[in-house]
Amino acid sequence: MSDVCAATPYDALLLLSFGGPEGPEDVVPFLENVTRGRGIPRERLEEVGEHYFRFGGVSPINAQNQRLLDALREDFAAAGLDLPVYWGNRNWAPYLTDTLRQLSRDGRRRVLVLVTSAYASYSGCRQYRENLAEALATLEREGLEPPAVDKLRHYFNHPGFVEPMVEGVLSALAELPVARRDGAHLAFSTHSIPLAAAEASGPLGGAYVAQHEEAAGLVADAVAEATGVPDRPWRLVYQSRSGPPQVPWLEPDICDHLESVHEAGAPAVVVAPIGFVSDHMEVLYDLDTEARQKAEELRLPFVRSATVGADARFVAAIRELILERAASERGGCPRRRALGASGPSHDRCPVGCCAARESAPAAAGADSPYA
């Protein structure tokens, strides 16, 4: 199905991500970028720096994004979708501001933004919108025409995100000895955030946990159906907590949960990184290194399931979401696929969505200072 004006009014897609260091000399400046003004204790920073140094100072995230870009370009070409794809990051090169300058110089007037987080939260949604507003303001100061930006809706409940996760959990279960498979518990893991940020997430609050519960439940249901094990225990758990200890963050922590699973007599556990789009450092260190070691201490068989990465179904879902948004911007009524009860998420974040303590201007939402 080829349609040359399918993405109209958009003339570019921007992949907006976190960014990561490319070598040991990048680690400290990267961490300074990430934590500027965020009140992370010095000891936590040193500890996280060590995670990166263990992997040669190289975060996997940039290569993962490069793979996703390649897959998107291939998929668009095969589908006859003529939409150039750009890439910019919050914390490392290619920096968002440089990419927006390029978009402006290339004459792109209306850009759709794909963020590498599937859920509503300050860190995963609003902070990116603030980064966009800041970068657009920089372009204006420099006398460059800033493109209009819109952000794709959250995709945590899109079949193209859920289905690869289901397949990943089924493959992980298949790696366990047959005798332990049917009794294995599932732990769906995501990034912990401060309780206050969780409460403020989404248009009405509480969206971060609610969306994760929905996605995890969808995966658990599909796994139950495929394995014929209807009552397998599962739980949403949290990892990668930072910030000062007196500030409450979402719990239980994955490692504490592994203890509970062990005490409950589980024969094995499959950990599904539902909160992450690809194998970030949080997956390689906090799950594959730290949580795995905890499971080994407990003699609890442990398999970590795959992230969606550049899975063809996920890539096709992104294309579908682009065409959907373009059609609705043209005044149409496209099909908006979403699994489960909560329905498709909003296209445009309303005023106050994922509000932070100190409010900064945010683009790509109803309260954007840019059209």
Ligand SMILES: CC1=C(CCC(=O)O)c2cc3nc(cc4[nH]c(cc5[nH]c(cc1n2)c(C)c5CCC(=O)O)c(CCC(=O)O)c4C)C(CCC(=O)O)=C3C
């Ligand atoms: C919700 C969420 C996502 C998922 C959504 C999304 O994907 O955006 C995410 C992703 C990521 N977080 C990452 C790295 C870090 N996050 C940190 C700190 C923090 N993350 C937070 C939340 C999240 N983070 C929060 C509330 C903090 C506290 C400081 C603050 O309020 O800002 C710190 C500082 C040290 C530390 O405290 O851990 C680092 C180094 C990387 C790159 C990994 C790689 O290199 O592969 C990625 C993809």
Ligand SMILES: [Fe+2]
């Ligand atoms: Fe939001």
